[in-house]
Amino acid sequence: MxxxxxxxxxxxxxxxxxxxxxxxxxxxxxxxxVPAALMGGNASLWGPEATEKAAGRLGWVHAPDRSRRLLPRLDELTERFAGLDHVVLAGTGGACLAAEVIARAQGRSLTLLDTVDPHQVRRATRGPLDRTLLVLSGAETVETDGVRRVFERAFRDAGVDPAGRIVAVGPPGSPLETSGHTFVAADPEVDGCFGALSAYGLVPAALCGADVRRLLDEAEALIPSLLLxxxxxxxxxxxxxxxxxxxxxxxxxxxxxxxxxxxxxxxxxxxxxxxxxxxxxxxxxxxxxxxxxxxxxxxxxxxxxxxxxxxxxxxxxxxxxxxxxxxxxxxxxxxxxxxxGVSPFDRPAVHESEEALAGLLRGAEDGTRPVVIGCEPVLVDGEVEVHATGDMLEGAKDLRDVLDAFTHAAPSGGYIAVMAYLDTADDTAGIRPPFARRAAHDRDAQVAFGLAPRLLHSTGQAYKDGPRTGLFLQITGAVTTDVDVPGRPYSLGTLQLAQAFADLRALRSREHTVVRLHLRDRAAGLARLEAALNG
The missing domain is CATH 3.40.50.10490 (Glucose-6-phosphate isomerase like protein; domain 1)
Structure with a gap:
């Protein structure tokens, strides 16, 4: 059928x-x-408890029309920044991923930094700074604040005025509006999750040379069908x-x-x-x-x-x-x-991870360097430390035993989520396929793989508060060359580890089972993990 x-x-x-x-x-x-109500912006579609919040989050249904108001501003900005062909986007959430998809689809170059991994950020700042434009999209989080500060220092060290090289996109009244950088106001009734066709996604896409008019035309052509x-x-x-x-x-x-x-x-x-x-x-x-x-x-x-x-x-x-x-x-x-039967606009787990991170960094407000302390590993195999609670890994002698015990603990017909706080350049391609074969054979389960902190603002919501059928493997890695955050008493490496620990805390507070693997050497640790998965 x-x-x-x-x-x-x-x-x-x-x-x-x-x-x-x-x-x-x-x-x-x-x-x-429902079709007419949704396209008409009816906020009561998800029940009375969700109505108030939904009323301020439905601007995306009108994006093909509303976003056309941005086009003159985008034309002005692309002309002003012509010649700056190394466009770096710092932000989190779906709209930033959308901008990256748009750029790739149209053969444009856009470097997405939805991470604070010091290796990845350092690599981006070593690009051609005389041709670099930094775009900040969305609310300024601890992560984007850190990336912005690192780039401002890099620009100054290269003899470039940061004020002329940073474009910020945010809701009206955002602190970024008075930061001295070029500011583009986004539709206040759109957030990043549903913001692919809003300023959050379109501004960075346009600045790297993408044809955003084409996207709006394509979306507009679909609207009559969505009313049926x-x-x-x-x-x-x-x-x-x-x-x-x-x-x-x-x-x-x-x-x-x-x-x-x-x-x-x-x-x-x-x-x-x-x-x-x-x-x-x-x-x-x-x-x-x-x-x-x-x-x-x-x-x-x-x-x-x-x-x-x-x-x-x-x-x-x-x-x-x-x-x-x-x-x-x-x-x-x-x-x-x-x-x-849920509201599309509530993200309690996302906010909880953000609050847990803020708690870990709270001492930094008075200039005190935060200390992120991990427990002693329950097992060390080569360059891989294994951290866990409970007795699930009792008797495990090496990483292969750990993976066997971990896989067998997955709910039958459930899933395993691998959450890697690593660099996109780290060779992680060999992790999911053998893990998926193992999980399907042993537990009829699926294996998801995602890079963090990207997943904190997306899949992390479903992992924590969605169906309770998951088991979680967190991977962190040693930092070879860290990057201090100007004006803050912490480094990007410390911030990245604090993100991992905040996520760990949020998962365990819900009584989810989590094992953390820490790679003392990233390349060697990943090779050891891949070998154990294939063993």
Whole structure:
């Protein structure tokens, strides 16, 4: 059985049991007038408790029109900063990932820093500073504050005035508005999670040379289809995602077949996780390497999505132009949240991790250097320290034993999340596939892999407050060359470790099982981990 719905050059295909499971829900959504209500900005769609917050978060449904008001400003900025072809984006959340996807799709160069890893930040500051433009997108967090301060020092050391090399994007009234840097006001009714087509995503994309008008045109072409009661691709996609949880499928496997925009899988991952994962419910997304990847086969409790054309074994396939896909997925996530019974705009776990980090750094307010102290490892294997609580690893003699015990502790039909506080340049590609084979064979479980702190502002929400079917492996690594943060009594390395410990605290406070691996040497430690996984 197959259901295929198209509109605005977007195609959504649903196959197999998912068609029957979705049919009744589609009828209820249509009878309730959800399409017109959502596109009309009706804030009551997610219940009375969510109405107040939702009322100030629905500007994204009008983004194809509202964001056109930015175009003259973007034209002025691109002309002013012409010649600055090393564009660095510092920020967190979905809109920053969207900007990176846009740049890659249009063959433009954009360096995304949604991390404070000192190796990665140091590498970015060693670019051609005479041609570098730094864009700060979103609220100024501890992370973006640190990156901004490091770049300001780098600019000054190179004889460049930072005031002329930094563009900040934030809501009206943001402290960045009076910082002395070029400021672009974003729509106050849009946040980063649903902000792909807002200033948060479009300003950095435009400054690296992307054609953002094309994206808005693509999104606008989809709007008539999103108003339809039937044959509405966004409604079908949202209903299929939402009904999956009611039918025991709380994980969404995401495979990119290579025909669509590179990186879109990670953007979809953060949107679905951050919007749906709360109150013990939601969809936990797992990005895999492709339709033939380990873990994409026959396991329980999953929906299988292909970004591209329908593939064997997939329940869902979605394709279309990038601008339309951004709007489609945001619409579908909002619909899925109504079906699941959660508000798409609450992110309590994200805020808790931020507060835990602030607590660890609180002493820094008076100039005292924060001290992040870890416990003694329960086992050391080569360059890998193993940190854990409880007796799960009792009797383990080496890293292979640790991984065996850890995998066997995963809930049958659940998932394992690997959270790596490392550099994008660290060779982590060999971790997920063998781990996924092991978990599928032993526990019929999935393995998700993500870099942190990116996941703190996205999948971390679903990991902590979504379905309680996960087990968590945190990886931290020694810093070879640290970077002090000017004006702060801590370094980027200290900040990165504090982020990891804050996340660890938030997970354990919910009684989730977490094991931390600390790599005393990153390259050697990753090689040892890969060898143990393949052993």
């Amino acid at each position: 197959t259901l295929r719905v198209t509109g605005g050059d977007v195609s959504v295909t649903v196959r197999g049991d998912a068609v029957g499971e979705t049919d009744g829900v589609l009828g209820r959504l249509a009878a309730d007038g 009661t039937y044959d509405n691709p966004g409604l079908v996609l949202g209903a299929t995602l939402g009904t999956a949880t009611a039918n025991g499928r709380d994980r969404l496997l995401i495979a990119d077949d290579g025909s669509g925009p590179a990186g879109l899988d990670r953007w979809v991952e953060q949107l679905v996780a951050e919007s749906t994962g709360k109150n013990g419910r939601g969809v936990v997304p797992v990005v895999v390497e492709g339709p033939a990847a380990p873990g994409f086969g026959t396991t329980r409790g999953v929906r299988r999505l292909v970004l591209g054309e329908p593939a064997e074994g997939a329940d869902l396939a979605v394709s279309g132009p990038l601008g339309a896909l951004f709007l489609l997925w945001e619409y579908a996530a909002a619909v899925a949240c109504r079906v699941i």
